[in-house]
Amino acid sequence: MRTLHRAIVTGATGAVGTALVRVLAERDIAVTVLCRPGSVRRENIPQHPRVRVCFADLTRLREAAVELDDSCDAFFHLAWTGTVGAARNDMFQQNKNVEYALEAVELAASLGCKIFVGAGSQAEYGRVEGKLCADTPVFPENGYGIAKLCAGQMTRIACAQKGIQHVWARILSVYGPYDNPNSMVMSGISALLRGECPRYTPGEQEWDYLYSEDAAQALLLMAEKGKSGMVYPLGSGQTQRLKNYIAAIRDAVNPALPVALGALPYPENQVMYLCADISSLTQDVGFRPRVSFEEGIQKTVDWAKGR
Template identity: 55%
Template structure:
């Protein structure tokens, strides 16, 4: 890889991937929403070019760019939190934007298209998640991600582009949204507030953003066309243990409201990625323990939030 494009580059995964690609001396074109307030997050480097282009206008990208590219990372997606996940018309547009991204990738000479899917494509499942696990999404977001992956695979085949779809589990790290469990807990503990949780009995798989970036980089280099890769750490711990680790790295004496919040009707109680294909196909293995990653995340939060 020498030149890549990334849509949705200002989230925790996008920023970590840009940093990884810079370290590998790879040119990056970061495609951001017009007027995005998060553009300032993107690392400054001679290797990075920022282009403002909304998802609805992706078809204009070829006229804004010069030269050929090799890999197209499509992370851009509207409506990832709260009620927007069940905005059916909005989620349906995301499928169109994904197909638009494939068309643009073809016009720019890309040989590989990598899409960011989600654990939400599976719904609730008690067991390790792999490409072979049955999919049963329970919200519009998961349905749209599943459809986007399937339809973009067919379109890539028609365009003779290598297609790789990822299903990303729970990620944490710098630049993550402040409403996630990890970031909201860090914020409340630093503000000397008492965060509230369920009992935290859920068995969960968390992966640090820099490890996700490593996986994405390796997939761009060695991923196998047509495959679906689950991205996670491959191991689980009780959610309460992660929460205790966050607390111990901020204030060992802080009070936690474990058990204050009842479980939701559709609460997922087990979430873990089977990363066998990632290990065998591209040589991926996580480089950070949760404690190492959370220390870096807390340090970033203190400096930036």
């Protein structure tokens, strides 16, 4: 088991990043967050005596070493640009993300990090049937998925060259406070809180959702106990039909509110089943999700009401 005293986190302003910073700090691990100068979401970073913020652009990560005079044990690289919409197929932008990930390895090496944990994506797999495992064949269908796959492979080799251990998490659907406002979960919560009727497909898809705090706990466990060179699919390991998730979201806001299931057609090439096989993750690091979807959604709704 690796003992962590100090950690670096990039991409700390979203659902997973904010939860990870909080989990690390509560474990008495000193956290340095690398945040883009001028980031409109920098206020999302948890305030804690064990957390400090260093402003560093992704394009100049190696230069951050000048300000980071302490050695570090773990580097969590979650930052990524172009994660939604047309930007996912902006090949030049996605290719830059691979460069940024390699720059993160260079910075991790200069700080003496023992372990590099990178945030991959289900998009690396493309369209597959059955549960997603580490050895499931990968056929990504967009620039985002291709770049995530490339970043995972290249950072693994770069880390080996630098003597750093490497773990790659292929993250499925995570929800929680500070999630993307356009996600299915957050857009539904926002619409219901405004008294609107959100519109959905028939909702027969079977998906795997994981609460952000559980995802953060998994990333910490990977840093402490993960096998170097491993790819770990990260989800709850269980599915429900999308319409059941939608009902839980509605019930957490107000059970009397309507939702419009079937108001939208399924998109072309809709993925109907998505689930992580977390058996290797459980076996290697002891991870088991602790927060049910209903509990996590209630926490997320309560957070959204307080915004």
